[in-house]
Amino acid sequence: MxxxxxxxxxxxxxxxxxxxxxxxxxxxxxxxxxxxxxxxxxxxxxxxxxxxxxxxxxxxxxxxxxxxxxxxxxxxxxxxxxxxxxxxxxxELYKINPRDFPGYEMQKEIEIAHVGANQLEDFLTLNYQQDLVFGSAFASMKQENNRSHFKDSAFGQVIAYYNGVPAGGLVAILKEQTVEIDGLFVLPEFQRKQIAAHLQQFVMKSFPEKTVILLADGEDTPREMYKKQNYEYVSFxxxxxxxxxxx
Structure with missing residues (x-):
């Protein structure tokens, strides 16, 4: 893949x-x-x-x-x-047919949206916060990368709000047969509220005809979440x- x-x-x-x-x-x-x-x-x-x-x-x-x-x-x-x-x-590479992803009942506190002009600054600010762990120079360069992706139809940026506050996001990279979930994150103060699951569910519903793929660190805990969500292991x-x- x-x-x-x-x-x-x-x-x-x-x-x-x-x-x-x-x-x-x-x-x-x-x-x-x-x-x-x-x-x-x-x-x-x-x-x-x-x-x-x-x-x-x-x-x-x-x-x-x-x-x-x-x-x-x-x-x-x-x-x-x-x-x-x-x-x-x-x-580790994982894949899933969107119909196999478990359904999550939408919580009224959570709003998921494609990033448009009205959400772009929120998305950029969120990512800057997330990227600061790698240094301010890297975080600034990544901002330009995200602005470029915003203008590119091959990239779909998705943002999550919790009670109206920007809480997390991801990038959906579109190919002919697949959609790759990249850069999925939720800010620490909003974790354990099913926001990551709702972000993924948004991708599944947006692209039901494609295979959804993602990469996981082979030694990180999120890979266990993907297995529980019916993702299929492909390779390492x-x-x-x-x-x-x-x-």
Whole structure:
């Protein structure tokens, strides 16, 4: 299934595909290399050297690598990544037919809406709050990214209000056969009120003819919620990131 990648492909080889986004240089998920086949130690080292030089030349302070789907990293590679300061984890891909999503009775306190001109500033402010954990520079760059998506029909922004107060949101990325739920979040003070479930239900009702997909952190608790909501596990994929300082 085609998961959206924000960066553009700048280099494509038999071994890997290099994604880069000059407008969001600090966003790991937009600037990385995806291996097409599992690299050996030398292949990884050569590719790492290439990406680090590419990023340093552009003022970027990270390298990220995504490994082929459904392939586990062997112990020697994991040990080497750990010793070199990499943070390694995995994501899981889930899918669901909208008719299989459990029904939630709409609560009068909750309002879900497509983001239009009247909701845009609320949506931007919410996301800025959420993105501040990655720093104010990143949060500001992400604002421009969100404004660009607002004008793009391939992206559907959705916002949740609780008693009239902006509480959470998501982005629905539209493809021919699928809708990908991306960036689903609820502010801490509004969690445990079924707002995330209502946001998802809004997507299911908006696109009943498409397969809904999403990525979950393989070690986070939301994946358990998706299983209870009848999402079907599809695949896993390892990835690793290292943050460095320029010399």
């Amino acid at each position: 085609d998961i959206h990648k924000e960066g553009e492909v700048v280099f494509d080889t038999a071994r890997f595909r290099h994604y880069h986004d000059p407008k969001m240089l600090s966003r790991y998920d937009s600037n990385f290399i995806a291996f097409k086949e599992m690299p050996n130690k030398k292949e990884f080292s050569d590719t790492e050297k290439y990406l680090q030089e590419y990023h340093v030349a552009r003022g970027q302070k990270h390298v990220k690598f995504v490994f082929p789907p459904n392939e586990k990293l062997d112990d020697s590679l994991l040990t080497n990544l750990s010793s070199e300061g990499y943070d390694t984890g995995f994501t 994929q390892y990835e690793t990131v290292k943050v460095f300082e320029e010399d």
